[in-house]
Amino acid sequence: xxxxxxxGGGQLARMLAxxxxxxxxxxxxxxxxPDACAAQFAPLIVADYHDTVAxxxxxxEVDVVTFDFENVPADSxxxxxxxxxxxxxxxxxxxxxxxxxxxxxFLELGMATPEFRAVDSLEDLQRACTEIGFPCILKTxxxxxxxxxxxxxxxxxxxxxxxxxxxxxxxxxxAFVAFDRELSVVAVRGQDGEFRAYPLTQNWxxxxxxxxxxxxxxxxxxxxxxxxxxxxxxADRLEYVGVFALELFExxxxxxxxxxxxxxxxxxxxxxxxADCSQFSNHLxxxxxxxxxxxxxxxxxxxxxxxxELPERAPVLxxxxxxxxxxxxxPRAGRKVGHATLxxxxxxxxxxxxxELAAAIDRQAQIAPALAALGLxxxxxxxxxxxx
Amino acid sequence: xxxxxxxGGGQLARMLAxxxxxxxxxxxxxxxxPDACAAQFAPLIVADYHDTVAxxxxxxEVDVVTFDFENVPADSxxxxxxxxxxxxxxxxxxxxxxxxxxxxxFLELGMATPEFRAVDSLEDLQRACTEIGFPCILKTxxxxxxxxxxxxxxxxxxxxxxxxxxxxxxxxxxAFVAFDRELSVVAVRGQDGEFRAYPLTQNWxxxxxxxxxxxxxxxxxxxxxxxxxxxxxxADRLEYVGVFALELFExxxxxxxxxxxxxxxxxxxxxxxxADCSQFSNHLxxxxxxxxxxxxxxxxxxxxxxxxELPERAPVLxxxxxxxxxxxxxPRAGRKVGHATLxxxxxxxxxxxxxELAAAIDRQAQIAPALAALGLxxxxxxxxxxxx
Numbered sequence: 001x002x003x004x005x006x007x008g009g010g011q012l013a014r015m016l017a018x019x020x021x022x023x024x025x026x027x028x029x030x031x032x033x034p035d036a037c038a039a040q041f042a043p044l045i046v047a048d049y050h051d052t053v054a055x056x057x058x059x060x061e062v063d064v065v066t067f068d069f070e071n072v073p074a075d076s077x078x079x080x081x082x083x084x085x086x087x088x089x090x091x092x093x094x095x096x097x098x099x100x101x102x103x104x105x106f107l108e109l110g111m112a113t114p115e116f117r118a119v120d121s122l123e124d125l126q127r128a129c130t131e132i133g134f135p136c137i138l139k140t141x142x143x144x145x146x147x148x149x150x151x152x153x154x155x156x157x158x159x160x161x162x163x164x165x166x167x168x169x170x171x172x173x174x175a176f177v178a179f180d181r182e183l184s185v186v187a188v189r190g191q192d193g194e195f196r197a198y199p200l201t202q203n204w205x206x207x208x209x210x211x212x213x214x215x216x217x218x219x220x221x222x223x224x225x226x227x228x229x230x231x232x233x234x235a236d237r238l239e240y241v242g243v244f245a246l247e248l249f250e251x252x253x254x255x256x257x258x259x260x261x262x263x264x265x266x267x268x269x270x271x272x273x274x275a276d277c278s279q280f281s282n283h284l285x286x287x288x289x290x291x292x293x294x295x296x297x298x299x300x301x302x303x304x305x306x307x308x309e310l311p312e313r314a315p316v317l318x319x320x321x322x323x324x325x326x327x328x329x330x331p332r333a334g335r336k337v338g339h340a341t342l343x344x345x346x347x348x349x350x351x352x353x354x355x356e357l358a359a360a361i362d363r364q365a366q367i368a369p370a371l372a373a374l375g376l377x378x379x380x381x382x383x384x385x386x387x388x
Numbered sequence: 389x390x391x392x393x394x395x396g397g398g399q400l401a402r403m404l405a406x407x408x409x410x411x412x413x414x415x416x417x418x419x420x421x422p423d424a425c426a427a428q429f430a431p432l433i434v435a436d437y438h439d440t441v442a443x444x445x446x447x448x449e450v451d452v453v454t455f456d457f458e459n460v461p462a463d464s465x466x467x468x469x470x471x472x473x474x475x476x477x478x479x480x481x482x483x484x485x486x487x488x489x490x491x492x493x494f495l496e497l498g499m500a501t502p503e504f505r506a507v508d509s510l511e512d513l514q515r516a517c518t519e520i521g522f523p524c525i526l527k528t529x530x531x532x533x534x535x536x537x538x539x540x541x542x543x544x545x546x547x548x549x550x551x552x553x554x555x556x557x558x559x560x561x562x563a564f565v566a567f568d569r570e571l572s573v574v575a576v577r578g579q580d581g582e583f584r585a586y587p588l589t590q591n592w593x594x595x596x597x598x599x600x601x602x603x604x605x606x607x608x609x610x611x612x613x614x615x616x617x618x619x620x621x622x623a624d625r626l627e628y629v630g631v632f633a634l635e636l637f638e639x640x641x642x643x644x645x646x647x648x649x650x651x652x653x654x655x656x657x658x659x660x661x662x663a664d665c666s667q668f669s670n671h672l673x674x675x676x677x678x679x680x681x682x683x684x685x686x687x688x689x690x691x692x693x694x695x696x697e698l699p700e701r702a703p704v705l706x707x708x709x710x711x712x713x714x715x716x717x718x719p720r721a722g723r724k725v726g727h728a729t730l731x732x733x734x735x736x737x738x739x740x741x742x743x744e745l746a747a748a749i750d751r752q753a754q755i756a757p758a759l760a761a762l763g764l765x766x767x768x769x770x771x772x773x774x775x776x
Contacts, residue, residue, distance in 0.1 A: 001716070018409050021402070021429055023701070024714025024726070041409055041429050276709050290701060294708040298686070313411070313678060320682040321664050326412025328389070338412070 002288050003028060005058055007076070008068030009036030009044055011327040011336065012264050015272070016068070017042040019280030025288065029068075030058050037328045038068070049076050059083045066242060066287050070096055070262050071143055087191075087287045088262050092238035096262035099141045099172045106257040109233045113257050114249065119171040122163050128173040129159060135176040138162045140169050150208070152176065177256060179249035183217055185227045186268035188243045188282040189235040190292050196282070197228045198275055198295045201267045203247075204369045206307075209334065210266045213303040214370050215274060218347070223255055230257060243268070243283035266305065266336070273323045274301030274343045299345040302354055302370050304363070306338040315360035316340045319353050347374050390676050391416060393446055395464070396456030397424030397432055399715040399724065400652050403660070404456070405430040407668035413676065417456075418446050425716045426456070437464050447471050454630060454675050458484055458650050459531050475579075475675045476650050480626035484650035487529045487560045494645040497621045501645050502637065507559040510551050516561040517547060523564040526550045528557050538596070540564065565644060567637035571605055573615045574656035576631045576670040577623040578680050584670070585616045586663055586683045589655045591635075592757045594695075597722065598654045601691040602758050603662060606735070611643055618645060631656070631671035654693065654724070661711045662689030662731045687733040690742055690758050692751070694726040703748035704728045707741050735762050 002025055006013040009031030017027045017038060027042035034046045047054030049072055058080075059065075065086045067077075070093060077090040088096075095101045099116075106113045117128035119138065129136060134156075140149035151162040182205070187197035199216035200223070231246045245265030249256040268279035277285075277293025285292055309331040316322040321343040329337045342357065344350035351374040358367035390413055394401040397419030405415045405426060415430035422434045435442030437460050446468075447453075453474045455465075458481060465478040476484075483489045487504075494501045505516035507526065517524060522544075528537035539550040570593070575585035587604035588611070619634045633653030637644040656667035665673075665681025673680055697719040704710040709731040717725045730745065732738035739762040746755035 014409070017429075018406055021406050021716075022711065022713045024698075024712075024716055026428060026716070040414060041405075285705065291705045293705060296708065310412075317673065317679045317681060320684065323410065324412075325410045328409075328412055328414070 001026060002063045003061060004284065004287060005030065005062030005065045006038070006042075006068050007031075007049060007065065007072045009033065009038035009042075010068050011037055011329070011338075013038035013068035014041060014327060015269075015280045015325075016066075016264065016284060019272075019278055020284045023281070023284060023288075023290070025284060028058060028061050030054065035330075040328050049073050052079065055079060064287055066283070067093065067263055087241040088244070089239060089241070092240050093262050095238060096244075096260045097142055099139055099174075099259065100170070101141075102260055103172070103257075105234070105237070106230075109230070109237060111230045111233070111257045112254060114177045115175040117173045119173050122159075122167065125159055125163055125167075125171070125173060129153065129156065132173060132175045137174050137176055138166055139172050139174060140166055141172050142170070148208070177249045177251060177258075179251045179256070181217075181250050182258075183220065183223070183227065183248045183250055183255070184213075184265065184267040185231040185246045185248070186243060186265055186271070186279055187228070187231045187235065187246070188279070188286050188292055188295070189232075189240045190286045191241050191289050193236070194292055195232045195235055196292050196295045197231055198268060198271055198279065199297045200224050200227055201270070202373060203267050206366070207334075209307055209336070210305050211307070211366055212305070212370055213267045213270055213301075214373055215270050215301050215303075216297055218373050218375075222253065223250060226255055230255070234260065242286045243279045266339075267303075269325070269339050270301035270303040270341050270343075271295075272325075273321070273341050274298055299343050300347050300350045300374075301341055301343040302350060302367075304340045304342075304366060305336060306340070307336055308333050310338050311361040311363065315357055316342075318360075319357060322353070322357070350374060389414060390451045391449060392672065392675060393418065393450030393453040394426070394430075394456050395419075395437060395453065395460045397421065397426035397430075398456050399425055399717070399726075401426035401456035402429060402715060403657075403668045403713075404454075404652065404672060407660075407666055408672045411669070411672060411676075411678070413672060416446060416449050418442065423718075428716050437461050440467065443467060452675055454671070455481065455651055475629040476632070477627060477629070480628050481650050483626060484632075484648045485530055487527055487562075487647065488558070489529075490648055491560070491645075493622070493625065494618075497618070497625060499618050499621070499645045500642060502565045503563040505561045507561050510547075510555065513547055513551055513555075513559070513561060517541065517544065520561060520563045525562050525564055526554055527560050527562060528554055529560050530558070536596070565637045565639060565646075567639045567644070569605075569638050570646075571608065571611070571615065571636045571638055571643070572601075572653065572655040573619040573634045573636070574631060574653055574659065574667055575616070575619045575623065575634070576667070576674050576680055576683070577620075577628045578674045579629050579677050581624070582680055583620045583623055584680050584683045585619055586656060586659055586667070587685045588612050588615055589658070590761060591655050594754070595722075597695055597724070598693050599695070599754055600693070600758055601655045601658055601689075602761055603658050603689050603691075604685055606761050606763075610641065611638060614643055618643070622648065630674045631667045654727075655691075657713070657727050658689035658691040658729050658731075659683075660713075661709070661729050662686055687731050688735050688738045688762075689729055689731040690738060690755075692728045692730075692754060693724060694728070695724055696721050698726050699749040699751065703745055704730075707745060710741070710745070738762060 009029040030045045138151045182203045200220040201215040202217035204212040245261040247258040272278040316324045326338045397417040462482045526539045570591045588608040589603040590605035592600040633649040635646040660666040704712045714726045
């Protein structure tokens with residue numbers, strides 16, 4: 001009986017514990033928050049991630065360590081890795097924590113990226129803006145997520161404000177990419193180096209937070225092979241073990257690598273019901289050394305994030321293949337509190353189900369991009385189907 | 389946030405808690421055993437089911453009560469039902485707990501059953517044997533499961549021994565049915581009376597314990613409508629809420645009702661991966677008043693019970709749609725410690741996968757009946773496929 005330790009006790013840890021139960025795994029979660037939602041299903045140690053007394057106790061209770069979020073202090077990951085197996089390894093975690101290191105690695109591996117420059121001074125910023133041009137985005141190199149730690153610049157007049165807002169930490173300036181769409185590869189690499197990728201996922205964000213995913217991404221066959229190759233190059237170079245996501249922009253049929261998330265990823269939540277083996281099960285299989293599971297999709301899936309508060313559950317559950325996920329968190333503006341996945345054997349059935357759901361829960365704006373991508377006119381979302 | 393109380397903390401409670409987590413449900417489990425395996429994922433109260441102090445505490449912590457096994461004392465269920473909603477209701481539980489009441493109800497509803505007689509004395513037994521003939525089976529009316537509390541009689545010489553073995557409690561004598569196969573209907577009824585049944589499942593037992601299930605049962609279209617009708621009649625009459633199983637014998641195209649299990653059922657475990665909505669999720673949906681989920685099968689599934697000890701996990705997990713369930717219980721002869729489900733889009737693919745698995749884990753005898761039923765020669769199970 002193996003016990004898996006998870007640093008971070010949010011919804012990802014919660015879904016890992018749920019996925020790991022059938023495999024006979026047990027869990028310990030370490031989080032700073034006593035109400036961490038994973039604690040409803042796994043024993044919780046409440047402590048700061050730097051607290052070596054707590055880490056000592058945690059390490060004594062578990063056989064292997066993994067992460068629910070990427071901003072675990074690198075030295076804590078290192079400290080743990082000197083005592084027991086830690087997956088992904090602290091080096092991979094450190095690279096993925098730093099937007100500059102990450103993008104430099106992308107380039108080194110031959111992957112295209114949006115133009116970027118390191119920014120450590122106001123002068124760096126001014127020079128970088130001249131070289132990259134506007135619009136562009138200034139980001140903290142570390143500790144950013146869900147659009148936090150970012151400032152968009154439209155012209156030289158914004159430089160002073162951007163510097164004032166973010167200038168106290170190491171930064172990166174990135175070109176603003178007028179992309180055609182956002183894609184992600186969710187993939188897994190085992191301890192033996194075996195690599196498997198889920199079908200490409202198309203994503204839409206609202207206010208910097210993932211709102212909607214569609215998988216397999218429509219019309220993505222041509223770019224999929226390149227995306228999987230990039231993901232595998234990256235995973236092999238980092239000697240990565242577990243699930244990760246590579247976020248990509250597609251523009252004129254070209255792919256630009258945006259960032260890597262060294263963990264199970266929101267854009268892979270559809271795999272719980274929409275793939276043979278979920279990203280959560282596959283992450284655990286990799287981490288404990290079991291055979292990787294099939295990453296094949298079962299039909300087509302759409303995932304809707306619930307941000308701030310949950311809608312009614314019934315309209316989702318009434319769909320033949322509608323699945324509701326409540327993370328057991330209290331509502332709060334901007335907080336991810338749950339998601340729903342709809343799956344169907346065919347894209348047109350999925351589009352019809354989504355249109356019905358959009359009307360029933362009044363989420364037309366959130367769902368409309370999926371209908372457009374699936375080829376159903378947006379208007380269908382605003383009118384209930386005859387007989388429904 | 390609703391909290392569901394479960395009386396009994398075995399694998400069924402454990403799988404209910406896992407299925408309920410995404411719905412945002414929380415759980416409390418009451419069991420006599422401090423190491424009840426559901427306690428790994430839900431808070432446990434250790435107490436006897438008659439302990440009203442513990443029941444009082446349990447009732448105060450939960451919003452609704454359900455069961456993980458049918459032998460909860462009827463008066464405890466009644467006591468709880470006077471304080472909060474209890475599903476299934478205590479009357480349904482009481483009927484299902486008693487083989488005689490259950491069979492009388494089957495007859496009353498117009499369902500065929502194996503011949504049976506109530507036995508309360510040695511004279512009753514002698515008369516019943518004469519009327520029913522040999523072979524026949526003497527069973528305790530209550531508290532039997534997995535073949536326990538049963539005695540098979542082959543002739544008058546066995547009567548004295550059978551009476552000596554079981555004669556201290558109310559009994560029932562049943563004709564031994566030389567059935568063609570065993571089937572079960574797993575079905576769910578909601579608080580509003582909505583009824584849904586999963587496809588018929590074919591079952592095989594070894595030493596009285598379920599060993600193998602196949603769903604949808606091959607060539608079962610003709611008997612399915614009748615089986616569903618019986619299940620719905622039963623559920624409606626009992627005002628049943630939740631999932632239950634009706635076990636049936638098929639003989640010469642006729643169905644005989646054998647017994648009812650007032651809970652999620654081992655023969656429905658395949659629904660976790662093999663149906664749109666699992667029996668566990670559907671039971672909880674019924675119990676908390678959410679819309680029932682689709683009971684449609686996704687392809688074909690085979691479920692293998694692990695009794696006594698677990699086999700290696702890897703050969704199951706290597707199958708593209710192979711799912712391993714470890715209940716987190718310590719091994720013990722005759723104890724259900726886990727199961728595996730294999731699903732496939734087509735019966736011939738499932739048969740090939742099962743044949744591979746049978747060879748890999750040396751479980752040919754357990755798996756052979758499924759191969760025969762799926763139309764693959766038994767010999768295939770004993771020889772690895774070329775290239776595998």
